[in-house]
Amino acid sequence: MINQLYDTSLSLLTDLYQLTMAYGYWKSGKAEQEAVFNLYFRKHPFQGGFTVACGLSSVMEYLEAYALSEADLRYLRSLTGSDGQPLFEEGFLEYLRNLTFRCDVEAVPEGTVVFPNEPLLRIKGPILQCQLLETPLLNLINFQSLVATKAARMRLIAKEDSLLEFGLRRAQGPDGGMTASRAAYIGGFDATSNVLAGKLYGIPVKGTHAHSWVMSFDSELEAFETYARAMPNNVTLLVDTYDSIQGVKHAIEVGRQLRARGYELGGIRLDSGDLAYLSIEARKLLDQAGFQSTSIVASNDLDEYLMASLKTQGARIGVWGIGTKLVTAFDQPALGGVYKLAAIKNPEGTWEYKLKLSEQAVKVSTPGIQQVRRFRDEGGFVADMIYDLETPPPAEATIVDPYDFTRRRSFGTSVAYEDLLVPVFRAGQKVYQLPSIHEARRRVQEQLALFHGGVKRLVNPHTYPVGLEKQLFELKTNLILSLRAQK
Numbered sequence: 001m002i003n004q005l006y007d008t009s010l011s012l013l014t015d016l017y018q019l020t021m022a023y024g025y026w027k028s029g030k031a032e033q034e035a036v037f038n039l040y041f042r043k044h045p046f047q048g049g050f051t052v053a054c055g056l057s058s059v060m061e062y063l064e065a066y067a068l069s070e071a072d073l074r075y076l077r078s079l080t081g082s083d084g085q086p087l088f089e090e091g092f093l094e095y096l097r098n099l100t101f102r103c104d105v106e107a108v109p110e111g112t113v114v115f116p117n118e119p120l121l122r123i124k125g126p127i128l129q130c131q132l133l134e135t136p137l138l139n140l141i142n143f144q145s146l147v148a149t150k151a152a153r154m155r156l157i158a159k160e161d162s163l164l165e166f167g168l169r170r171a172q173g174p175d176g177g178m179t180a181s182r183a184a185y186i187g188g189f190d191a192t193s194n195v196l197a198g199k200l201y202g203i204p205v206k207g208t209h210a211h212s213w214v215m216s217f218d219s220e221l222e223a224f225e226t227y228a229r230a231m232p233n234n235v236t237l238l239v240d241t242y243d244s245i246q247g248v249k250h251a252i253e254v255g256r257q258l259r260a261r262g263y264e265l266g267g268i269r270l271d272s273g274d275l276a277y278l279s280i281e282a283r284k285l286l287d288q289a290g291f292q293s294t295s296i297v298a299s300n301d302l303d304e305y306l307m308a309s310l311k312t313q314g315a316r317i318g319v320w321g322i323g324t325k326l327v328t329a330f331d332q333p334a335l336g337g338v339y340k341l342a343a344i345k346n347p348e349g350t351w352e353y354k355l356k357l358s359e360q361a362v363k364v365s366t367p368g369i370q371q372v373r374r375f376r377d378e379g380g381f382v383a384d385m386i387y388d389l390e391t392p393p394p395a396e397a398t399i400v401d402p403y404d405f406t407r408r409r410s411f412g413t414s415v416a417y418e419d420l421l422v423p424v425f426r427a428g429q430k431v432y433q434l435p436s437i438h439e440a441r442r443r444v445q446e447q448l449a450l451f452h453g454g455v456k457r458l459v460n461p462h463t464y465p466v467g468l469e470k471q472l473f474e475l476k477t478n479l480i481l482s483l484r485a486q487k
């Protein structure tokens with residue numbers, strides 16, 4: 001996806017320190033040592049109770065195209081250290097020239113609902129390659145998951161209403177706008193105003209008109225009539241340029257003219273004032289005039305909280321146009337996804353598990369070749385278990401709350417489950433048929449429907465149980481104890 005926007009290799013879309021470490025691995029003969037890294041986050045965005053994984057499509061595109069170009073190598077050759085000498089020696093640049101992506105990648109499908117500490121992506125391969133990919137993988141997953149989550153929160157409030165993404169003008173640059181449009185659609189929006197996103201990703205495009213259209217005529221009525229004549233099959237009129245109620249009356253007049261010519265007034269849009277009061281009044285006027293199927297679009301700095309408030313006020317809004325607060329993820333502009341080394345293969349060919357210590361328990365990473373198992377009963381999803389593939393769970397699996405080891409739950413053999421991570425690349429070759437953007441969008445709703453309402457609350461949501469499989473919990477505890485003893 002991003003490759004389509006830039007006429008350059010994106011293989012240097014990484015932090016310099018990844019390359020300095022790569023150089024170090026190469027110099028010390030560790031470049032090919034096999035390692036496992038997990039990509040996960042520690043806390044849901046927006047103080048919410050769930051997160052929607054998004055961005056795998058971009059990750060796959062990025063990895064498939066991964067190769068340093070001659071221009072990339074020339075640039076790296078030009079970098080110097082504090083003594084003015086080249087940072088990287090020729091042999092390393094030659095190694096990079098011949099580098100082809102050879103890792104195994106597992107990932108949760110786009111649109112999967114995920115929770116703190118669960119790997120969204122696991123990568124296994126030569127440590128040098130895994131290391132170089134840390135930054136681009138986080139860049140591609142963090143923002144898209146953030147926006148998809150924000151969109152999904154809005155969808156939960158909107159219920160059956162239509163959601164239009166209007167954010168391009170406020171987005172963080174062209175790529176921010178494009179990725180936000182895609183992620184918003186996956187998260188549950190119905191359409192975007194972003195025409196390039198429509199063209200490249202197949203998202204439906206929709207739109208109304210701006211105040212400038214009305215202002216460019218001598219009267220609002222003339223502006224509406226001219227617009228309706230120009231494209232009678234796509235008429236949504238912005239009624240608030242001068243006086244919203246008068247605007248609705250003008251729109252009704254144009255609606256009658258359209259009907260006489262065999263067309264229907266699609267909608268009116270309110271973009272200022274008290275959206276609850278105005279939408280209720282507009283609905284009355286439209287209904288009384290026989291325009292029951294004309295929709296009322298609202299826009300103006302909306303977010304999920306304002307939407308919820310407007311709904312409780314009885315607003316008669318059927319279509320929500322949302323820009324700034326969605327595409328900038330206004331109240332939390334970044335998802336804190338991280339990428340941590342979880343295991344490394346020692347020369348004897350066995351895995352050595354790795355863990356990052358921290359004074360804060362939530363920041364201690366989890367070792368292992370991790371998979372996530374999601375258990376469900378007739379009512380929906382009940383709990384997730386993070387387990388280690390090298391020590392698979394017994395038939396009756398027990399999960400332990402990583403922050404309170406006294407809290408445990410067991411799942412018998414009859415409990416249904418799904419393992420979330422699926423193979424995406426094997427030795428650098430794509431082995432996954434990426435679902436379409438429409439399927440990813442459907443997956444979000446199918447998944448969300450199976451979670452308890454409390455998890456989906458906007459404020460003070462219920463914490464969905466995610467535990468470590470008992471053997472993994474014990475392994476982690478022992479590793480922490482032995483690392484602390486070494487200090």
Ligand SMILES: Nc1ncnc2c1ncn2[C@@H]1O[C@H](COP(=O)(O)OP(=O)(O)OP(=O)(O)O)[C@@H](O)[C@H]1O
Pocket residue numbers: 271272273274275276277299300301302306309310313
């Ligand atoms: N009934 C309502 N309850 C809560 N918030 C509302 C309601 N109606 C509108 N809002 C929100 O209140 C804010 C009003 O914005 P603002 O104070 O800029 O006024 P405005 O209506 O945009 O005025 P202007 O005429 O200058 O465009 C917007 O974010 C809007 O979505």
Ligand SMILES: O=P(O)(O)OC[C@H]1O[C@H](OP(=O)(O)OP(=O)(O)O)[C@H](O)[C@@H]1O
Pocket residue numbers: 166167169170271299300301302321322323324325
């Ligand atoms: O409010 P957002 O959620 O970002 O949605 C997009 C906004 O963009 C347009 O106007 P713009 O903000 O450019 O001008 P205005 O505020 O003067 O209407 C539109 O009328 C919406 O209000």
Ligand SMILES: O=C(O)c1cccnc1
Pocket residue numbers: 166167193206207208209210269299321323
């Ligand atoms: O089509 C619209 O109404 C629209 C598009 C972008 C931004 N604001 C509104």
Ligand SMILES: [Mg+2]
Pocket residue numbers: 300301
């Ligand atoms: Mg505005």
